[in-house]
Amino acid sequence: MEEAKASSVIEALLFTMGKAVPLKDIAAVLDADETTVRELICQMMDQYKEEHRGIQIIELEDAFQMCTAPEYYDYIIKLTHQPKKHTLSDAMLEVLSIIAYKQPVTRSMVEQIRGVNSDYAINRLLEYHLITEAGRLDAPGRPILFATTEDFLRTFGVRSKEELPVIDPVKVAEFKTEAEEEAALKIDT
Secondary structure (H helix, E strand, O other): OOHHHHHHHHHHHHHHHOOOEEHHHHHHHHOOOHHHHHHHHHHHHHHHHHOOOOEEEEEOOOEEEEEEOHHHHHHHHHHHOOOOOOOOOHHHHHHHHHHHHHOOEEHHHHHHHHOOOOHHHHHHHHHOOOEEEEEEOOOOOOOEEEEEOHHHHHHOOOOOHHHOOOOOHHHHHHHHHHHHHHHHHHHHO
């Protein structure tokens, strides 16, 4: 298939699906190898940027999605009035970070790390589609495993779970010392 037609097919697929489409599926539709298709999509991404188009193609863990370019978001708000914004509390952010870094993880694992019940935070994160059920642990009771979603990646501007920021081990040691000192002060009072 010629390159111009392949680009048009990719654009039609991504526009129609409205969600991330795995590279392997796009390659299968085009009857082409994944490397060639990836190169073509990257060319399209560059072209969209150069032309300051209102849409862009983003990559999310070896899948591609067509979405609105962020610089035009304010105009969309004017048309749609008020977008539904989800506010994440500190507890929800804490639970979300635990799930993001430890996934897949059970509710009890999250609660063990936090030391408090996390039902509300987990339920809200599920409602906001930032986390999802990722199967069940092969253990007594078969507890649900949680993992982050594509919405999480989009919301936090991360292309894959491997791109999550790495926490400096020195900082981790400092946080641990501070927490232990704080816990000791509470016990003494």
